[in-house]
Amino acid sequence: MDNKVGVKILSTGSFVPRKVLTNFDLEKIVETSDEWISTRTGIKERRVLDKGQTTSDLAYNAAMNAIEKAKIAVESIDMIIVATISPDVPMPSTACYLQKKLKAYGAVAFDISAACSGFLYGVATAKAFIKSGMYKRILLVGVEALSRIIDWTDRNTCILFGDGAGAMIFEASDTENDIVSTYLGASGEHTDILNIPAGGASVPASEETIKKKLHCIKMVGKEVFKIAVLKMSLSLNKVQELVGLTDRDISLYIPHQANLRIIEAVAKKAGITKEKVYVNVHKYGNMSAATTIVALDEAYQEGRFKKGDLVELIAFGAGLTWGACILRINF
16 A cells, blocks of 8 residues: 555535424324433434435435535546445445436445444545555545334334435545544444344345334444443544544544434543534434534534644444544645
């Protein structure tokens, strides 16, 4: 690997569906209340796909937003990575559907399945491909249509998730390196506490699996909460230690937007002030692979950091997977 090759971030982009589903709307669907949801999660509303919309539709809109900001030609993209656990179909990849919609036929295209950590896994993957010299310009999209894989009778999960997409464009650079540090982790010991039980080779689709709603997200909330706080705190510190940075060097933290209480617990454990933590979970809920990149794009639009600042993204998801990355904002 040629470590002299740097990675420049050209732009970010995001897109969320227009349809808003509030906690008050959920009160009509399942036994819950706005107060119950807000107190336990910090979520007030989330976005959901319109009928006929697909995951790749969301990805396309976020990608075009980033492409327009970067002022590049679609044809110049030579790799497309899509991080998602809610693909258009199991095969082919959502990245190939996105390639078709963009007409970026010269690009290699594939998906990453690392749940809520998917975008961070994608950042590390894009960095490795660019630094290897194999590819020069990469489009990375984190996207989810989780409303399509939710059990709307399960109040423990249906209140949490939303739909959306975010995108980032990277290119090789001789002078800059905007991906300062990356750290990833995983533990297959905990595959049973956050999963979709059916639909794969181990539990093929059947009348029984559909009746039991085994194609929907299942979660052991207390266990997920406990490990999420532990691993996100670990990742937050580890990614800084790898390059000799401290909290003083980071202008803004963007944690995975799963639950406000998790975000607050991680910040408290790491000794980070509230002012340095970006939160938008109240607007979108948990968009899995899309949360950190949508939040980064919004924070940029809101002027939460200036050119040259270091921003840290931290995530945790099913697998279990976790990770963090430090990005220098120069676009």
